[in-house]
Amino acid sequence: MSENELTQWRNRALQYEKELNSVVLGLAPAIRSLTIAIFARGHVLLEGNVGVGKTTLLRAAARGLGGGYQRVEGTIDLMPQDLIYHTFIDMEGKPRVDPGPILKQGEALSVFFFNEINRARPQVHSLLLRTMAERSISAFNKEYQFPHLLVFADRNAVEKEETFELPGAARDRFLMELEINPETDSDVLKSLYFDQRFHDTDTLISSISSSHIPFDKLTEFAPLIQQSVTAGNAVKQFVIHLRHATHRPQDYGIALPDIEMDELMVAGMGPRGASMLIQAAKVSAWLSGRLTLTPEDIANVFHQVVAHRLFFTPVYELQRSRIAKAFTTAILQSVPTA
Numbered sequence: 001m002s003e004n005e006l007t008q009w010r011n012r013a014l015q016y017e018k019e020l021n022s023v024v025l026g027l028a029p030a031i032r033s034l035t036i037a038i039f040a041r042g043h044v045l046l047e048g049n050v051g052v053g054k055t056t057l058l059r060a061a062a063r064g065l066g067g068g069y070q071r072v073e074g075t076i077d078l079m080p081q082d083l084i085y086h087t088f089i090d091m092e093g094k095p096r097v098d099p100g101p102i103l104k105q106g107e108a109l110s111v112f113f114f115n116e117i118n119r120a121r122p123q124v125h126s127l128l129l130r131t132m133a134e135r136s137i138s139a140f141n142k143e144y145q146f147p148h149l150l151v152f153a154d155r156n157a158v159e160k161e162e163t164f165e166l167p168g169a170a171r172d173r174f175l176m177e178l179e180i181n182p183e184t185d186s187d188v189l190k191s192l193y194f195d196q197r198f199h200d201t202d203t204l205i206s207s208i209s210s211s212h213i214p215f216d217k218l219t220e221f222a223p224l225i226q227q228s229v230t231a232g233n234a235v236k237q238f239v240i241h242l243r244h245a246t247h248r249p250q251d252y253g254i255a256l257p258d259i260e261m262d263e264l265m266v267a268g269m270g271p272r273g274a275s276m277l278i279q280a281a282k283v284s285a286w287l288s289g290r291l292t293l294t295p296e297d298i299a300n301v302f303h304q305v306v307a308h309r310l311f312f313t314p315v316y317e318l319q320r321s322r323i324a325k326a327f328t329t330a331i332l333q334s335v336p337t338a
Contacts, residue, residue, distance in 0.1 A: 042175020067110025
């Protein structure tokens with residue numbers, strides 16, 4: 001691909017990011033991470049408090065991509081088959097079976113949005129796991145393919161009653177897990193509170209253009225970013241050290257307050273996680289106008305890609321929200337970049 005084509009696509013991506021920032025205020029870092037994930041063709045999980053803009057952001061991002069869009073609500077009574085088909089009695093009193101949300105739009109399905117995913121049962125998570133991993137599903141003695149599929153999901157960080165924590169295998173299928181913490185800048189808050197534009201979510205989201213990022217062309221283009229951005233030996237060694245540090249932090253002199261580092265880890269980042277880290281970092285470099293990967297690009301996406309792939313011992317797993325960010329920050333501060 002020519003440098004001119006890479007630049008044209010980059011301009012599209014930056015315009016897409018700009019529109020998202022105009023719709024969801026105070027979430028610029030999360031929107032940049034989401035844009036990176038989309039161009040790396042990775043699934044995204046958001047976590048945050050009630051009313052911080054998680055659903056609005058994902059709906060706006062889906063509209064900007066165009067293509068088929070389906071949304072389901074995570075509930076305790078949702079079953080796997082509910083995603084594949086639904087049965088009903090038609091106007092003539094006859095039983096009917098129609099495709100469910102995953103199958104309804106076939107290969108044109110671009111975004112599958114799972115709202116409050118942690119309210120769904122583990123059986124539903126298992127079905128979603130294969131769909132995310134293989135972009136396919138078996139149903140009615142047939143294999144269905146979803147080449148353009150991205151899964152967006154969110155979960156409420158406050159309400160934990162009647163919820164099911166995602167297993168490690170399911171979390172690992174998400175390229176990124178993003179914590180949504182809006183800025184507290186007074187001008188941003190004044191706009192959110194008093195500007196009527198932000199009080200009508202449907203109208204707000206409809207202002208997003210669906211023409212900047214053609215979802216089917218993005219599927220073809222995304223691998224070309226990975227081919228075009230190159231990494232030198234120093235960056236490769238940096239990633240190898242980062243992965244080792246997630247398994248053996250004590251080898252790098254990493255220490256956290258009130259944490260026994262020898263007892264912290266069950267497992268760190270695996271090979272798939274390292275590969276996804278590089279994919280996201282390459283998109284970060286490309287969005288910054290460079291085709292050479294730097295340690296800074298790796299650092300920019302490290303926490304978002306790696307934190308949910310760390311497995312702590314049970315006593316520390318209960319403190320994940322406190323430990324994970326401090327741990328990934330300490331790794332970046334301790335691992336040499338050259």
